Amino acid sequence: MGISIRILLLSIVLVCLSASPLTAEEKGAQTDALATIQEQIRELKEQMTRERRAYETKLQEMERRVETLSKKMAEKPEADPEKSLEGDIAQSTADAPSSGPETVWSSVGSAIQSMNPEIAVSIDTLYYNDNTENGVGEIIGQVGGFGHADSHEEDHGHAHYFDKGFNLRLVELYLGAAVDPYFTAYTTLGYHNGIFEVEEAVFQTTCLPAGFQVKGGKFLSDFSRINRQHPHEWDFVDRPLISALVFGSHGLLETGAQLSWLAPTPFHLLLGLEAAQGDNENTFNNIGGDHLPDHSGPRLLVGWLKCSPNLPNRHGLQMGLFGSSGKNQETDDGNEDGTEDHWLDGNSSFWGADFVYKYDAPKEHGQGDWIVQGEYLYRRIDLDVVGHDLNPALVGRSLVKNQDGFYIQGVYGFLPRWRSGLRWDMAGLTNEDRYPTGNWDDFGTSCRFSGMVDFSPSEFSRLRFQTSYGDWALADGNREDFWQVFVQAIVNIGAHGAHGF
Amino acid sequence: MKMDKSIGCSRLLWPVVIAFMATCLTWTSPRAEPIKIITSTTDMAAIARAVAGRHGVVGSICSGEEDPHFIQAKPSHMVMVRDADLWIRVGMDLEIGWEGPLLDGARNMDIRVGGARHLDASEKVMRLEVPAGRVTRAMGDVHPQGNPHYWLDPLNARIAAKSIANRLCRIEPKHAGDFRKNLVLFRESLDFRMFGKGLATKYGGARLWSLLLKGELDNFLKGLPKDGSPGNENLGGWLGRMKPFRGQKIVVYHGSWIYFTNRFDLVVIAEMEPKPGIPPSPSHLSRVIETMKAERVKAVIMEPYYNRKPADLAASRTGARVVICPLSVGGAPHIKDYLTLMDNMVDQISEALQTEFSQNKP
Numbered sequence: 001m002g003i004s005i006r007i008l009l010l011s012i013v014l015v016c017l018s019a020s021p022l023t024a025e026e027k028g029a030q031t032d033a034l035a036t037i038q039e040q041i042r043e044l045k046e047q048m049t050r051e052r053r054a055y056e057t058k059l060q061e062m063e064r065r066v067e068t069l070s071k072k073m074a075e076k077p078e079a080d081p082e083k084s085l086e087g088d089i090a091q092s093t094a095d096a097p098s099s100g101p102e103t104v105w106s107s108v109g110s111a112i113q114s115m116n117p118e119i120a121v122s123i124d125t126l127y128y129n130d131n132t133e134n135g136v137g138e139i140i141g142q143v144g145g146f147g148h149a150d151s152h153e154e155d156h157g158h159a160h161y162f163d164k165g166f167n168l169r170l171v172e173l174y175l176g177a178a179v180d181p182y183f184t185a186y187t188t189l190g191y192h193n194g195i196f197e198v199e200e201a202v203f204q205t206t207c208l209p210a211g212f213q214v215k216g217g218k219f220l221s222d223f224s225r226i227n228r229q230h231p232h233e234w235d236f237v238d239r240p241l242i243s244a245l246v247f248g249s250h251g252l253l254e255t256g257a258q259l260s261w262l263a264p265t266p267f268h269l270l271l272g273l274e275a276a277q278g279d280n281e282n283t284f285n286n287i288g289g290d291h292l293p294d295h296s297g298p299r300l301l302v303g304w305l306k307c308s309p310n311l312p313n314r315h316g317l318q319m320g321l322f323g324s325s326g327k328n329q330e331t332d333d334g335n336e337d338g339t340e341d342h343w344l345d346g347n348s349s350f351w352g353a354d355f356v357y358k359y360d361a362p363k364e365h366g367q368g369d370w371i372v373q374g375e376y377l378y379r380r381i382d383l384d385v386v387g388h389d390l391n392p393a394l395v396g397r398s399l400v401k402n403q404d405g406f407y408i409q410g411v412y413g414f415l416p417r418w419r420s421g422l423r424w425d426m427a428g429l430t431n432e433d434r435y436p437t438g439n440w441d442d443f444g445t446s447c448r449f450s451g452m453v454d455f456s457p458s459e460f461s462r463l464r465f466q467t468s469y470g471d472w473a474l475a476d477g478n479r480e481d482f483w484q485v486f487v488q489a490i491v492n493i494g495a496h497g498a499h500g501f
Numbered sequence: 502m503k504m505d506k507s508i509g510c511s512r513l514l515w516p517v518v519i520a521f522m523a524t525c526l527t528w529t530s531p532r533a534e535p536i537k538i539i540t541s542t543t544d545m546a547a548i549a550r551a552v553a554g555r556h557g558v559v560g561s562i563c564s565g566e567e568d569p570h571f572i573q574a575k576p577s578h579m580v581m582v583r584d585a586d587l588w589i590r591v592g593m594d595l596e597i598g599w600e601g602p603l604l605d606g607a608r609n610m611d612i613r614v615g616g617a618r619h620l621d622a623s624e625k626v627m628r629l630e631v632p633a634g635r636v637t638r639a640m641g642d643v644h645p646q647g648n649p650h651y652w653l654d655p656l657n658a659r660i661a662a663k664s665i666a667n668r669l670c671r672i673e674p675k676h677a678g679d680f681r682k683n684l685v686l687f688r689e690s691l692d693f694r695m696f697g698k699g700l701a702t703k704y705g706g707a708r709l710w711s712l713l714l715k716g717e718l719d720n721f722l723k724g725l726p727k728d729g730s731p732g733n734e735n736l737g738g739w740l741g742r743m744k745p746f747r748g749q750k751i752v753v754y755h756g757s758w759i760y761f762t763n764r765f766d767l768v769v770i771a772e773m774e775p776k777p778g779i780p781p782s783p784s785h786l787s788r789v790i791e792t793m794k795a796e797r798v799k800a801v802i803m804e805p806y807y808n809r810k811p812a813d814l815a816a817s818r819t820g821a822r823v824v825i826c827p828l829s830v831g832g833a834p835h836i837k838d839y840l841t842l843m844d845n846m847v848d849q850i851s852e853a854l855q856t857e858f859s860q861n862k863p
Contacts, residue, residue: 081705081711082707085707181615184605211608262606262608265580267577268577268580316573318576364808416780458638459778499602500574501575
């Protein structure tokens with residue numbers, strides 16, 4: 001810019017000079033001046049070309065630089081196409097149609113869900129009928145050898161059996177979650193016959209090494225499959241006869257602690273030991289009071305072992321052995337005048353075995369599947385008379401009761417979502433009571449045959465029809481036979497309750 | 502005399518004690534054993550096997566013939582998971598019916614959800630059918646996190662392989678180099694099959710995937726000089742073979758195929774199940790048949806473990822073909838790894854779509 005201005009000025013001067021009228025001297029001086037000006041112009045021109053050249057080289061250099069830069073930029077994604085692919089994946093994931101305000105909703109929803117325990121409710125209702133006069137609930141309290149002959153036990157048995165007609169059998173609310181990295185916990189609250197009670201309330205460890213686990217609280221004993229399952233998981237409406245007679249309508253449900261160990265064997269071997277308070281009215285009873293010693297807990301020990309061989313896929317088998325011993329007390333009203341007149345204190349024990357086999361057929365919705373399971377249980381009650389108002393001579397003598405029983409059942413999926421099953425129950429194959437007086441009774445054997453068909457529209461609902469024929473030996477020596485009909489509906493809402501084996 | 506006896510006893514006892522202690526020590530001391538990886542399905546097992554290479558022993562809970570939605574968590578499965586160094590699940594609630602009791606029963610703290618050796622292979626994949634809004638069970642088996650059959654999109658297999666490699670590098674850093682090398686090899690062979698060897702070699706699989714994702718692959722291929730030089734040939738591989746069928750309408754039994762149909766541009770016009778997990782009812786089936794007739798659907802695609810009668814009925818009424826296609830590695834004897842799974846799927850589906858109607862029914 002400066003150069004061009006200077007050239008302009010010079011040329012103006014030149015033009016002015018040449019245009020004015022001049023003398024000879026002036027002309028001589030003018031030519032000199034002209035020569036110097038021409039010189040200056042030449043110099044200027046040379047300077048201009050030099051500078052232009054410098055500019056051009058600079059420009060070329062910059063162009064080269066831009067070119068290499070743009071080349072580099074173009075090459076950059078090729079340097080790591082995996083990185084750019086990841087970017088593209090993230091981009092197209094973000095562009096997915098389901099994003100938008102709903103994503104906010106779902107993330108809020110999942111945040112709420114993740115902070116709260118899993119919640120599930122199972123509603124178990126049924127229509128029940130039988131052809132006895134006063135209901136099977138009354139008969140079950142009179143089965144020979146099981147339960148006490150006294151009247152309050154009958155009432156107790158009756159309260160927990162089904163009424164003829166419609167029954168809200170159980171509404172179960174389940175709440176469960178991981179407590180922290182070290183514990184999980186759950187509780188089930190049951191509503192039944194107008195009472196809302198805590199059925200199970202359990203915490204268990206997740207962090208113990210070497211296959212150990214500790215469980216504490218109130219829980220269903222894990223000694224057998226039927227005992228640890230909740231009623232809505234059963235394949236038949238009602239509890240197997242031997243389980244109902246020995247443990248009552250809740251099964252062996254105790255407050256205590258359990259230590260179990262998964263052995264480091266190449267097959268599944270699980271051993272468990274439970275210590276519990278022993279509050280089962282049928283077998284492990286603690287009455288205390290004026291006439292009986294008040295034993296402090298834990299009054300019951302249960303041990304079990306479960307073993308599963310490694311069968312091919314689709315086949316599953318688990319076999320178990322169990323045994324138990326605990327304190328037991330009874331009171332009796334010998335002359336039936338309405339007041340207790342003798343008291344017994346001692347031990348009860350039970351032992352037995354169970355198994356379950358499952359076959360998962362390669363068809364949809366359970367078609368062709370099999371579940372076969374069974375259990376044998378033997379119970380012995382050994383009590384000493386600690387007080388007797390009617391016959392004090394019997395104090396110190398013993399009452400011994402031996403009872404056993406088993407069930408075996410099979411369930412088969414005959415159509416998608418449809419299953420049918422048969423169950424055979426027997427109780428009292430051994431069934432003798434040896435009294436303190438030296439007398440003894442040998443009660444008969446009770447048996448029951450059940451058939452069921454169920455339909456599961458989905459994993460969360462099930463409709464079941466069951467009929468049973470029972471022929472039971474009562475304590476008075478008579479037998480009573482009857483038919484039962486059950487129509488059951490079970491629905492589950494809330495968290496997906498995945499069931500164990 | 503008594504002293505002598507006790508010394509004799511201890512002489513006998515010492516070797517026994519030493520032998521016992523030695524056994525204990527060898528039992529507990531870490532051995533240079535391969536990493537034990539247990540996966541929920543065979544597909545994840547196949548990918549893990551490719552990535553872990555000789556450093557891993559891989560097993561899976563489901564066989565390829567079983568429906569992974571409905572697996573019974575057996576005690577023997579718990580033993581497998583107990584001994585695992587890494588648990589890999591498909592995720593997105595596919596295993597929700599059985600994973601909980603399995604991991605609880607295994608008593609292996611590290612493989613529990615959130616543990617260092619628990620890998621959810623879905624964490625980085627591209628999800629489809631993520632429900633927008635509230636999900637209720639009245640909709641059937643809808644997975645709130647989206648359709649979990651994502652491995653049928655080869656790109657997701659590629660992503661899952663990366664997640665697996667990353668996790669393996671973290672838990673076994675001394676073999677990290679090998680895992681990365683195996684990952685590159687797996688990606689390379691997958692990209693060869695997807696796009697054809699020539700294209701994938703010249704331009705790199707990742708670049709082709711990027712172009713495909715952005716919808717620019719067709720234009721890119723058109724722009725290539727058709728001079729017959731290596732690498733400039735037409736689209737090959739699975740994508741090339743499925744290209745003639747883009748936009749074709751098909752019917753599926755269960756909504757398992759969305760990732761495949763989405764990747765290869767097929768259109769699922771109807772499902773045999775009225776709702777996910779609910780078997781076909783007669784009225785729904787007749788609606789499906791009407792749709793098939795109207796849209797001239799050539800193929801009904803279904804997994805081997807569903808009842809094929811409804812599909813056969815629909816096929817016989819419309820002239821369409823029923824394609825019983827394994828969804829998982831091991832679903833047929835010759836499907837031994839991920840690439841043969843996809844090979845087979847492309848084979849079966851393209852074959853069904855290219856044949857003319859078997860009977861000319863309207």
